Each structure stands twice: as C-alpha cells, then as structure tokens.
Amino acid sequence: MQPAVIEIAPSDAELETEIDALLSGGISWSETLGFALATLRTNPMRTLLTTLGVLIGVAAVVALLAIGRGSQESITASITANGANLLTIRAGAASSAGIRGAIGEGASLTMADADALAETSRNPAIALVSPEYSGNAQLVAGSTNMNARVTGATAIYAQVHNTTLAEGEFISAADVSATAKVIVLGANVAETLFAEGGAIGQQVRVNGSQYRVIGVLESSGGTGFGSLDDGVLVPLSSAQRSLFGARAVGGSWSVSTIVVQARSAEEVDAAQSQIETTMREEHDLALDGSDDDFSVINQQEILETVTSTTQMLTFFLAAIAGISLLVGGIGIMNIMLVSVRERTREIGLRKALGAREQDILLQFLFEALALSGVGGLVGLLIGSAIALAVSMTGLMTAVLSWDVALLAFGFALMVGLFFGIAPARSAARLDPIVALRYE
Template sequence: MSTGETARIALRSLVANKLRSLLTALGIIIGVAAVVALMAIGQGSQASITSTITANGANLLTVRSGSSNSGGVGGGVGSSQTLTTEDAEALADTNNVPDASLVSPEYNGNGQLVAGSLNTSAQIVGATPSYLEVHNASIATGDFITNENESSRASVVVLGANVATTLFPDGDAVGQSIRISGLKFTVVGVLASKGGSGFGSTDDGVIVPLSTAQRTLFGGRAISGGSALVSSIAIQAKDSESVDAALSEIQQTLRTQHNLAEDGSADDFSVINQQDQLDSLTSTTRTLTLFLGAIAAISLLVGGIGIMNIMLVSVRERTREIGLRKALGAREADILKQFMLEALTISLVGALIGLTAGLLIAFGVNISGLISAVPSASSALMAVGFAVAVGLGFGIAPARSAARLDPIDALRYE
C-alpha cells in the first residue's frame, strides 16, 4: 500500500473522531503555547534589561561608596558614604585618569514633588552638566543644568519624562514651579524618555544642580566634616578598549585620595563596570528563561503520554478494523505507518495551534504594557520540533501494538 493511501486512511480516521483527536492534541497545544509564551517573556525581560543598562551610557564605570566585598554592588543601602566632590575632581584630572573622557559626580535621594493639586514621589539626582553626556541622556524641551546653576546653587530642576507627565499632564512643564520636599524649584527642562524602569532610568526621576542637592535639599546628610559627599561618580572611558585601564587608574587615584595606598587597607569604595553588570544580569535572565522553558516542556511530555494512552485505547476500539485490513492484504508496515502518521498529524496540528496560542499570549502581554515579551523563531521552532518528536516517540508503542495484532484473533474480537 502506498504512503499516500496510508496517509488518507489515517486522516479519515482522525476526522471521523474530531473530539477525540482534539483532546489527544490538547496536552501538546498547552505545552507548546506555554514554551513559546514563557520563552518570549524571558527573552523580553533580557532585552529590556540590556536596553535599559546600555541606554545609561557607553563605556561606563560607576564608583560607589563601600567595598564590594562587604557591601555588595555599590555597598548597598546603609553603607557609609566615603566619596566626596574632591574625589570627583581628582578623577576628572587627566593626569590621574588619562583614559577617562567625562566624570559625573552625583548625589541621590528621594523626595515628594508637588505641582498644584498633583504630587508624586521620585528619585532626586544632584548632578553637574556632564551628567547629560555621560548617561547618554537628551533634553526633550527646555534646557539642562548649567555651570552657572551649579555655582549659584540655583533652585532649578529638570524633570524625567514620566514625572513631567504626572505633574503636568497638559505638557507645559518648562517655566512652571514645583515644590520638592517643601522647597520651591523652577522647571527648566524635561528629559527625553528612554523607556524602561529601574537600573538608573531617568524617566521616573528629577535632576537638580549637585550643589543644590548637597547644600540645600540634603544638607544634613550630604555634608561631612566640611566636605560635600556624593553618592556615586559616573566615569565614561574614552572607548571600549580603555575601560580596563580607566578602572585601574580610578582605583589607584581613589586609594591615594583616601590614604589607602600605603598601608594596604581594603578599598572603601567599589568600581562597577557596566559591561560586567550587563553580562551578569544577562546570564541570570538567560538561565531563568531556559528554566521557565524547561518547566513548560514538561507539559509536552504529559501531552505525549496522553497521545500514547488515547491511541492505545483507539487500537483496542479498532481491533476488528485492523484485522479486516490485514486480512485484505495490509502488511504490518502499513498498519505501523498508519498509526505513526496519526500520531505525527495529532502532534503537528497540536504544535501549530499551540504556537499560535503562544504568540497571541506574547502579543497580549506586550499590549498590557506590564512586561515585555519577545518571541523568537528559534524558540518557536524548538517547541514545534520537540512537540513533533514527543508525539512520534509516544506513538511508537500504540503503532507497534496495532501492527502486531493477529488478523484471525482481531476478526473474532467483539
């Protein structure tokens, strides 16, 4: 019997039992949909993290108070502040750090912002004019902090895109007045949106002159022993090849500044390489994505077991049909081929339906705006391929059982 004729018999059998065929494929449908959707969400999270970190600036090194050995990345909340504006000035000296192109000292805090009847809480960053270029930010409307603002401790503020939308929904923020922790500030500009959140995103924060943050907004905390403290210092290396050299120069300069160079004391600061941070987070999200995909793939195995069980029942129900076909000349290979084609058809159709469902779920997740989902051709092909392989693998036992039936015993079966 030709393969084409065997295929037609297999398809007629499946069509004649539509509900059973659909229920048999249900496990495959759910499994493939789960794999595609979860892999898309994992890859979307990875892409979002990568985009947000790289948007903060190229070839970026960040110095924070506290040793990375004792305080984690950047020392963490509660670490004593050991960095000052004098440290930033030393790092900006090309004699000390010749491989750095720009230095941005920053003081971070939080405060309540009020504009008329509207209010919101936001991160407040005290910064100098170099902040804009170091962090690859740009102005949407108005101006950024100027050297004159910095030297005069001006009460001016630049709003992040989301903050501007919250406080001034009509869109005319520049020139307006707001209150930050009870103090009056004039809005001089609004930053262009970068998208994303966390990892230093500027959309949900505001920027004031560094001197204003240190001496006016956070004076009690930002001044120690006559020195103005900074929360962090962002340094942009000249190029990607200069990052390692700049990191070494930064460490040596700060050890000298903090009188640590001669006595061998541990660093009281940590230098974070943006690329190392990105690699670490990417590795973590990749592992999580694969873990989610592996969990979802278990449902494909369950679907394969369902195919095997339903087809074993089908063999039992069709014993007389199989006996009649064999009595009329069908070979064991023909019966084996028929049931394997049925298993292949069920798993393939189920995989395609599941793929469509998974892509729709990913699309719905993107529409919701809660998280990002990025479907990929590789994960889709992997899910469909694995589903077909599972269907064929679990279809072997029922197919062999059918092929080995004795035609005489099969025809006597009631």
C-alpha cells in the same frame, strides 16, 4: 460472424512475478498517510481530546518563552537606557578587625576623587566622569506638592547618562559655578506639578528654596534602575551647599556617587582596574584592596547577572510547561493502544490482503504524528495569541521568535513520534490469522 477472441492466460511464472512485485512494493507512503488521516476524521472528538495535551503544552511553551524573552529585553533596555559602559563608585566602609561595613558608611567621595579619575594620563580607559550628590526633597508648585529624588549634577551628566530633553535646556557649567537655583524636571514630575504644561520658567520650591525650571526631560519609560522620570536635577553645587549640606573633606566638597563611562564596552574591565588604582592612591589605601573604603558597581556585571537569572527562570518555566507536552504524548500513546485493540480485525484483513508490517507501522506512526502535528500548530497559534494579548495590555512585553516556534513544534512532533512507536509496533506485529479471528 464475430471474430474469435483468443485469451492468453499468464504463465505461473508471470503470476508469481506479479505477486512478488506487489508484496515487495507494498502500499505507498501517500496511500498510508491517506489511511491515517481518514481514520482520524472518523473520530473527530477523540482526535480533538487526544491533541489537547499537546496543544496546551505547545501554547504554554510558546507564550512563556515569548514573555520571558520580552522581560529580559525590557530589563536590559532599562539598565542600558541610563547610559552605556557605566561604572558607579560609592563610598564604602573600610574593614575593621576583619569585618567590612556597609556601603555608604565609609569616608565620603569628594570632587578631588572625580578630578583625579578625569585625568586621562592616569586613566586612559575612562571617557567621562560625572560626580553626583543625591537626596530626597519636597517639591511644591502652586497648590501641588510631592516628594522626589533630587540629584545634583554637572553639565556632563546628560552625556554620561544618555539623557535627552523634551523642552528647555540642561544644567550648564556656568550654573554649577554660580550655584544657580535652576532645576530640570523628570517627565512624571513635570506632569504632576504642571499638569497643563508650560513648566519652563515656572518656580518650584525645593525644601523651601525657590528654583526656576529650565528644562523637562524626555520620558525614559519607567521608574526602575535609576530612571529620572520621577526625579529632578539641580546644579551639583546647589545640591551640595544649599539643599543637603554636603560636608567638605580636605578642602573638597563630598559627593554621593561618581559615575564613570568607559571608552568602550571592551575597556570596561580596564576602566574598573584604573578606578580602583586611582582611588586607592587618592585615599592612601593598600594597593591589594584589603582596606578599600569605596565600592565599584560594574553595569555590565549587573546586566550579565540579570540576564542569566531571567534566562534561568524562563528555562524553568518552559520546562514546567513542557511537562504538559509529555502528558499529551502519554495521552496519544494510550489512545493509539486502544485504537489498535479496536481495529484488530481491520489490521488482520489488511495484512491478509498484502499489507506489510512496515505499512501498518507507518500508518500508526503517521496517525501519531498527525495528532501531535495538529496539536502543535493550533498550540502555536494560541500561544502566539496569548503573547500578543499580554503585550497589548502594556503590563509586560512578549517577544515572539521563529526559533521558539520551531523548537516547540519540533518537540511536539518528537513527542508524538516517541509515544507512537509502541502502539505502531504492537499493531504491526499482529498475526493476521489471530487478528481475523478477534471479536
């Protein structure tokens, strides 16, 4: 005999409690996310085309910001490689009838000016002073000749300009005193004149005069911002008297420029103020600067100007690239709205089976975030690859950073969320009865 099975049916109150719990609990986030991903997988081509705008936008933003940051760092390195905390003094025309002339048209700077600036008691913020005289000259070694920038320098030049030697020795104080016919070659000049090496001890004719090579400089990696790769150095006295015929002013030889190194970055402004005061006293000029016959170029001001300019250009480039992200967001919204119309019966069926408005809303938002997220990740990879490829060419430098990557990816997610709200709300607000009748 089979034992009797007694089924105890739940009471109406218990059934009502279970139904209320089901309706109040709805669908879990993990289930909603699963529905969203499954829907995207059913239309891979549509998913790919929808993410294309976001993908291109993120790739462009990452690549352009990396290239912009790399260019900024390269420019900064080029400026500071010639020496830190530098101020350059050049001759400048005095004012005449309220009109100031061009730099270089005024009275010459002299060695006496350099000596006055080197007085620590008058200029405590100044560490080093390098008087210089520059001009172009024709260089000849054997059957090879070239035109190059020739700078007359003292022994202090190497320290002020952070110059290092690849081989040989630098100009000494004795060379300057003796007006010695010696020369130090820039890296590119040495390679051009002595392609097979062995430049030390060789003779180079400079405007017809024989100079003995005593040193070759290390390459500074470029030709801009005063790089000496394409220039040469000779004793200051030789440049003044033998090569360029510098005139003497008040018994003191003239110089083209005087380069001053401040004791620290914090004392650059103080050093500039002291330079201006000393120069006005030496030239008997008004202390208010109204008739200055010289100009002071502050390296830090140049650096700040260049940095702000490159940052602004990079920002505009990134903003232009960001437009494609917005276009991608509009594409996501359009596709999602079409998807809502195509899936009206599905939405009605899900709501009839107990799905709440917020469940439908979350599903469509997850779909929009998935589209923008996938596009953002692929865009990050492509943008990084472009930046690395640019760096490998050697023409430009690109610097990738986590903050740029996170910014681009976060913006892509925000775009997806923003443009996914309208389709999601449209789907969530559908009347289940009307939706089920939709053909």
